[in-house]
Amino acid sequence: MTTVLLTGFEPFADDATNPSGDAVRVVARAWSGPERLVTAVLPVTFEGAAATLRALIAEHAPQLVIATGLAGGRAAVTPERVAINLIDARIPDNVGRQPGDEPSLAGGPAAYFTTLPAKAIVRDAAAAGIPAALSTTAGTFVCNHVFYHALDAAAARPGMRAGFIHVPYARESAPTGAPALPLGDIARALEIAVRTSIDTADDIDAAGGTLH
DSSP, X not given: OXXXXXXXXXXXXXXXXXXXXXXXXXXXXXXXXXXXXXXXXEOSSHHHHHHHHHXXXXXXXXXXXXXXXXXXXXXXXXEBOEEESOBOOSSOOTXXXXXXXXXXXXXXXXXXXXXXXXXXXXXXXXXXXXXXXXXSOOOSSHHHHHHHHHHHHHHTSTTOEEEEEEEOXXXXXXXXXXXXXXXXXXXXXXXXXXXXXXXXXXXXXXXXXXXX
């Protein structure tokens, strides 16, 4: 049986909730298979998030890992294309660490590309009426850190694919004036991402670049 690991994050900074973790819980409650779905809400800490993710991978040996996180200010669900080996924290994590110009993994490659069908995920989410777009930067905070560790783990496990999806604020809890989507749409986009990743071995050939 195919095992899928789907993760979100706990709240951080001044937010009382995190739509990535909330959406993962919604997906978990509604999941009917046939694949085995393992879900987790990761801590927003550099050490804890990466260690928890790697422990989950070691325990469950998933064929597919999709990590998700909040990108406040974005208006769409955005599959990420590139994880870079860099931590440069603009704000402290949830235990007060604020490393700057450090690698996510000492001695690791400068970057990894997602092994999810990111363009197909965008296509399928958009076809379902959910705003979606490709992203080529996952930032340099805990989201990118987890993305990098997921891909590094996948590189050592033949047959495992991994990637990261940023989501906007949920409309039900967004700060005033912030771009947002209904939490149900965010959860539906994650369900689509799982299904598309399972059903699509090779990404589609479609333009997805940007000028800046």
